[in-house]
Amino acid sequence: MSVRTTTALAAAAVVLGTAAATVFGAGALLPGAQPRTADARTPDRPASPVVLAHRGASGYAPENTLAAVDAAKTLGIDWVENDVQRTKDGVLVVVHDTDLKRTTDVEEVFPDRAPWAVKDFTAAEIAKLDAGSWFGERFAEARVPTLTQFLHRLERNRQKLLLEIKSPATYPGIERDILRVLRKEGWLDPSHVRNRLVIQSFGADSIKEVHALRPDVTTGFLGTPEVADLPSYAAFTDQINPSYKTIGADYVAAVQRLKGPHGKRLRVNTWTVDSAADAAKVHTYGVDGIITNYPDVVRDATR
Secondary structure (H helix, E strand, O other), X not given: OOOOOOOHHHHHHHHHHHHHHOXXXXXXXXXXXXXXXXXXXXXXXXXXXXXXXXXXXXXXXXXXXXXXXXXXHHOOOOEEEEEEEEOOOOOEEEXXXXXXXXXXXXXXXXXXXXXXXXXXXXXXXXXOOOOOOOOOHHHOOOOOOEHHHHHHHHHHHOXXXXXXEXXXXXXXXXXXXXXXXXXXXXXXXXXXXXXXXXXXXXXXXXXXXXXXXXXXXXXXXXXXXXXXXXXXXXXXXXXXXXXXXHOOHHHHHHHHOOEOOOOOEOEEEEEOOOOXXXXXXXXXXXXXXXXXXXXXXXXXXXX
16 A cells, blocks of 8 residues: 655645645645535446545655645545554554664654664654655644544544554554543544444454454455455455455455445455546445545545
8 A cells, every 4th residue: 555755745735825825734625626426326336435544644645644634524524544563662653664664764863873763762762753854845843643633634634434454463452442442532433343443464364353352343344355265254244345456346345245244245445546547446336445555536526
């Protein structure tokens, strides 16, 4: 799930405009950027998919930062995807890579700490890092948020969360830690569980653990299991979330024919779709959701 950054700032200026760029922290909507009502599904025209902002609107702000959450809000996007890992002292932080090199200045701040793995740093040390300048100088104040900080921002913005457990084998027991924070912050009450929360991972065992601990929580498996294996996944997950490059209409239909552990048909959220052409193509497959760094582009292409 790669993030294109080489043209991000130019794209942001075109799409959001100078005025919008100044209000990422304010949660204001652009004119006309309102959430859409899905079209009725027909054989010729599937319902408009849910658009999910990948690591926030990460085409327009540094990924997994609060600025990216606010950028998604500015564009009128309800669902935000993020990645969670655990620090050396047990704090959950929102960052994608298992090392801190690509999206922070860790090599400058801690030059003798190679390979700069997230698990080898305390939360206080990570909080010192600049997590925005790599994307653009105006984001120099951005930091790696804790999961708690991330949840607070989503709550303030009235947004929804697709939470990815990153590299669960690196962090034994992280599922319990995540559920503990979610519970503390009110994200495991009936309203959030029913309408605003999905937990996903590439690790099937990790998703099985979440389902065992909290059977009421909606879960997703990241990947493209063989069609013959799909019934075994339906026992513990509600979504199959594959790369768009690995699927077609037949695969999506095969997933959606099955019911998950909550008695509802399995959903398909595909990633990471960043062009209008690709969005229009996967829309014809009948996917339920599209995960993207450029949610406005995908939304407009699938109306």
